[in-house]
Amino acid sequence: MASLKDIQRKIGGVKKTKQITKAMNMVASAKLRKAQQRIEQFRPYADKFYEMLTDLSGRTDATAHPLLEVREEIKKVVIVLVTADRGLCGSFNVNLTNKARRLAAEKEAAGKEVEIICVGKKGRDVMRKQPWPIRADHVNVMNTFDFTLGTELGTSLMNSYLNHEFDEVIIIFGKFISFSKQEVSVLRVLPIASETAEVEDIQGPASEYIYEPSVEGILAELLPRFVNVQIYRGLLDTNASEHAARMRAMDNATKNCDELSKSLTLVYNKARQSAITTELMDIVGGAEALKSA
Amino acid sequence: MAKTIHLEIVTPDRKLLSEDVEFIGAPGFNGEFGVLPDHAPFLAALGVGSLHYNKDGRKHWIFISGGFAEVSSNKMSVLAEVAERAEEIDLERARKARERAEKRLEEQKAQIDFAKTQAALQRALARMKTRNLSA
Known part of the structure; x- marks a missing residue:
């Protein structure tokens, strides 16, 4: 059995760990609140965007725009993997990277070339060791990013897409549903998914609107921005999910520390008890020996 | 009091403005346009420039870059990538x-x-x- 001092040291260590996990939990919860707020603030913009886009694409020939058109032969696929920059958030990053690896392997098996774009350090660290080339990476951005990052990513993707450098773009991100629920989400960004853009033809009030410069003109402005909006949404969601996942992981860790220190205290007490007993036995034994002498 | 139209400006980061105003002048893609209360339904792409609105006899200016404006049922919503009040x-x-x-x-x-x-x-x-x- 470990000595009393060893056990005591261990209990001290567990308690210190608990302090750290507790602090991390609180930091994560503050960050989660902020991240959620950002999602809230972005929502009116995004919702209005979807509204306009569905409205517009219902009124035009949706295949007219190159960003909407699904290419007949898909030779190369780009996977945008959005993860956290930091670990200690349970299986959050692992789930995302696993999904990306599976998807990449799938696409490769189907005879397509695959390239990866990583946002977030954890995803990049894993993907670096994988056979697929990394086209670009953005690390240490998850704490500070704003809409500019969405625009930057979206614009470069679109330009290369229109140059036929690749034929499909898929984004993998952690969708934030609620504090206790986040899931890995896979979304095709380019070509713009027909189910988001192409709804049933809207009839009737079509002529009611005045368009400036024209339906096609507005659509041409709207579509590229829609890509940015989608990417930005992915970033925001991943950010919130990360903090929620970390909060939960740290909560569990704190609980485990409690349990561990409890059971260690029990071991310590038992050890102390038996030490006292042994000592008493010694004294009694000594006294007996003296008496009988 | 004069008739008003509701103006709402949202950007990815915030809701900049939601107010009842008397007149809106916006930098359209093909030049400036003005919107008065009870304007016909209207959808426009906006360029880079300054949007202004009149409220209580005062003119307010807002810088806008990359956006859209939608007018319907006496409400104008502006979606802009960047929007800043002149004071900001x-x-x-x-x-x-x-x-x-x-x-x-x-x-x-x-x-x-x-x-x-x-x-x-x-x-x-x-x-x-x-x-x-x-x-």
């Missing part, structure tokens, strides 16, 4: 941005992205104009 504009920063852009255009280096720099210049100028208009 950092004039010094805009001036520096302008100088930077002008210098780059003058030097005509091959590696600069001409369109990007020009857009930056345009934004800086529009910011300064917005600020000066409201002063």
Whole structure:
């Protein structure tokens, strides 16, 4: 059995760990609140965007725009993997990277070339060791990013897409549903998914609107921005999910520390008890020996 | 009181404005346009420039870049990538941005992205104009 001092040291260590996990939990919860707020603030913009886009694409020939058109032969696929920059958030990053690896392997098996774009350090660290080339990476951005990052990513993707450098773009991100629920989400960004853009033809009030410069003109402005909006949404969601996942992981860790220190205290007490007993036995034994002498 | 139209301006980061106003002048893609209460349904792409609205006899200016405006049922919603109230504009920063852009255009280096720099210049100028208009 470990000595009393060893056990005591261990209990001290567990308690210190608990302090750290507790602090991390609180930091994560503050960050989660902020991240959620950002999602809230972005929502009116995004919702209005979807509204306009569905409205517009219902009124035009949706295949007219190159960003909407699904290419007949898909030779190369780009996977945008959005993860956290930091670990200690349970299986959050692992789930995302696993999904990306599976998807990449799938696409490769189907005879397509695959390239990866990583946002977030954890995803990049894993993907670096994988056979697929990394086209670009953005690390240490998850704490500070704003809409500019969405625009930057979206614009470069679109330009290369229109140059036929690749034929499909898929984004993998952690969708934030609620504090206790986040899931890995896979979304095709380019070509713009027909189910988001192409709804049933809207009839009737079509002529009611005045368009400036024209339906096609507005659509041409709207579509590229829609890509940015989608990417930005992915970033925001991943950010919130990360903090929620970390909060939960740290909560569990704190609980485990409690349990561990409890059971260690029990071991310590038992050890102390038996030490006292042994000592008493010694004294009694000594006294007996003296008496009988 | 004069008739009003509801104006709402949202950007990715915030809801900048939600107010009842009397008149809106916006920088359309093909030039300025004005919107009065009870305007017909209207959807427009916006350019870079300054949007203004009249409320209680005062004119307010807002810098806008990259957006859309939708008018329907006496409400105008503006979606803009960037929107700043004139009071919020950092004039010094805009001036520096302008100088930077002008210098780059003058030097005509091959590696600069001409369109990007020009857009930056345009934004800086529009910011300064917005600020000066409201002063």
